Amino acid sequence: MLDALQVLTTVAVGLMVGVEFSVSFVVNPILDALPGDSGQLGRAHGGRMLGAVMPVWYVASLVLVAIWAVTGRQDQGAGLVVAAGALLILSVVMSLLLLVPINNRNKTWTPENRPADWKEQVKRWDRFHYARVAVIVGAFTLLVTALV
Secondary structure (H helix, E strand, O other): OHHHHHHHHHHHHHHHHHHHHHHHHHHHHHHHHOOOOHHHHHHHHHHHHHHHHHHHHHHHHHHHHHHHHHHOOOOOOHHHHHHHHHHHHHHHHHHHHHHHHHHHHHOOOOOOOOOOOHHHHHHHHHHHHHHHHHHHHHHHHHHHHHHO
16 A cells, blocks of 8 residues: 555656646746747746646645655655655745745736736746756655655
8 A cells, every 4th residue: 555655646746846847948938939929828828727736736745745754654765755745845835935926916917917027027937936846856856765
């Protein structure tokens, strides 16, 4: 049972890392290269879509890590799992304090109603997102290391 939990948790966190990495290094650069207002409209749509899915994914991943940490507390890699959980908590706090406020504004913007500093706000979101990606990559690395 613990083996299945470990695999499920590692896959869930790994897929989350893949999605967030792809947003930073694939999707957003593509959107930013589109002509006219297309990129901003794409980011707004992405903010609405992923803004609905990712909170559930982050919390579910954190819950799975917590269950793994409790049920596997006697295992050799238990400290690594706890450290991964701490990084996932940090990523949730970063999301709530830094990224969500910008995303909540961005997802409502259109070319007609966006603020004058919208590009600066998007760049700030990108910087915070790069940091969050680094944090969740760290958590994923700790989970994989705990398995071996």
